[in-house]
Amino acid sequence: MIATDGGLVGEGHHSAFRQPHAEANALSEAGERARGATLVVTLEPCNHHGNTPPCTEAIVAAGVSKVIVGAGDPDERVRGRGIERLRQSGIEVVVIDPPMEWLDPAYFHHRRTGRPLVILKLAATLDGQTSAADGTSQWITAEEARTDAHRLRAEADAIVIGAGTLRADDPRLDVRIEGYTGHQPRPVVIAGRRPLPPSARALHRNGLVLGTGESPVDLDGALMEMSEEGLLSILVEGGPTLAASFLAADLVDQGVLYLAGKLAGGVGRPLFDRPWPSLESARQVTIDRVTTLGPDLRIDFTPI
Numbered sequence: 001m002i003a004t005d006g007g008l009v010g011e012g013h014h015s016a017f018r019q020p021h022a023e024a025n026a027l028s029e030a031g032e033r034a035r036g037a038t039l040v041v042t043l044e045p046c047n048h049h050g051n052t053p054p055c056t057e058a059i060v061a062a063g064v065s066k067v068i069v070g071a072g073d074p075d076e077r078v079r080g081r082g083i084e085r086l087r088q089s090g091i092e093v094v095v096i097d098p099p100m101e102w103l104d105p106a107y108f109h110h111r112r113t114g115r116p117l118v119i120l121k122l123a124a125t126l127d128g129q130t131s132a133a134d135g136t137s138q139w140i141t142a143e144e145a146r147t148d149a150h151r152l153r154a155e156a157d158a159i160v161i162g163a164g165t166l167r168a169d170d171p172r173l174d175v176r177i178e179g180y181t182g183h184q185p186r187p188v189v190i191a192g193r194r195p196l197p198p199s200a201r202a203l204h205r206n207g208l209v210l211g212t213g214e215s216p217v218d219l220d221g222a223l224m225e226m227s228e229e230g231l232l233s234i235l236v237e238g239g240p241t242l243a244a245s246f247l248a249a250d251l252v253d254q255g256v257l258y259l260a261g262k263l264a265g266g267v268g269r270p271l272f273d274r275p276w277p278s279l280e281s282a283r284q285v286t287i288d289r290v291t292t293l294g295p296d297l298r299i300d301f302t303p304i
């Protein structure tokens with residue numbers, strides 16, 4: 001945002017990978033009114049030629065007199081140099097403390113670890129069954145939990161499923177909330193040895209298929225390919241074979257488990273399809289939050 005004493009003169013956001021940064025959009029809206037104004041940005045302005053020209057030069061040229069920065073950029077091409085460049089030009093720079101990284105956790109995670117932020121979403125009956133013996137799993141939870149899960153989708157750059165789920169459910173993997181017109185995540189399918197149905201709905205929404213022919217696909221490598229596509233926040237939606245692989249490869253950063261107020265009362269499919277050899281091999285997690293959603297529960301956890 002760009003503001004003067006008279007109020008807001010420009011607003012902008014970064015709409016997509018390789019598109020102009022928020023600063024460039026806000027400055028172009030403000031035009032001459034940016035002279036002497038205050039610019040408020042969530043992230044330190046870039047000072048290098050990447051996919052777009054450096055924002056610092058545009059800010060200096062526009063005559064902005066003060067910049068309020070939500071968080072410094074850990075990207076090694078920036079790391080304080082954007083702020084330094086602005087200060088060198090006589091612009092007053094205020095950096096918020098503590099940094100507001102919660103505004104875009106996937107970006108900061110990616111810049112620090114080199115990997116996208118992976119959230120594993122699971123849904124099961126109260127007794128831990130994720131689908132019935134006949135393979136049906138739609139829908140285990142009730143309306144409230146399903147709407148909540150669609151909100152999770154809306155925050156993700158990509159929804160990842162395994163080939164088994166694509167074949168069994170033909171999911172659309174889009175955000176379906178009444179009145180929602182925002183961003184749609186990109187469907188990603190971890191393929192395997194067996195062919196994928198060409199008519200699958202997710203594949204017709206710019207679906208990204210990773211690893212045709214090899215099985216199991218190297219998930220670390222698949223995440224790298226996703227980040228090269230600009231996909232930094234990844235929601236893994238299963239099924240149990242893929243979920244087990246992500247957990248075993250230690251690639252789960254956060255988890256969201258929806259537990260339905262329902263007892264399967266028998267054996268269908270577990271949440272993770274892999275043997276559990278001993279009690280010691282169980283994975284410790286921190287339970288961050290438990291929320292009631294209508295008849296169901298949402299449990300947020302972080303693997304330790």
Ligand SMILES: NC(=O)c1ccc[n+]([C@@H]2O[C@H](COP(=O)([O-])OP(=O)(O)OC[C@H]3O[C@@H](n4cnc5c(N)ncnc54)[C@H](OP(=O)(O)O)[C@@H]3O)[C@@H](O)[C@H]2O)c1
Pocket residue numbers: 121122123124130131135136137138140161162163164165166168169190191192193194195211214215216217218219237238239240241242243245246269273
């Ligand atoms: N309740 C829920 O939250 C939920 C969510 C999703 C799905 N489901 C249910 O889960 C069932 C499907 O699950 P699923 O376990 O059969 O399939 P899946 O986990 O969706 O996909 C597994 C397949 O992905 C391919 N693959 C490639 N690399 C892999 C890797 N590193 N790790 C794991 N898989 C890899 C393999 O395909 P190839 O066999 O071709 O080699 C493998 O068989 C369906 O019944 C669906 O309804 C439930």
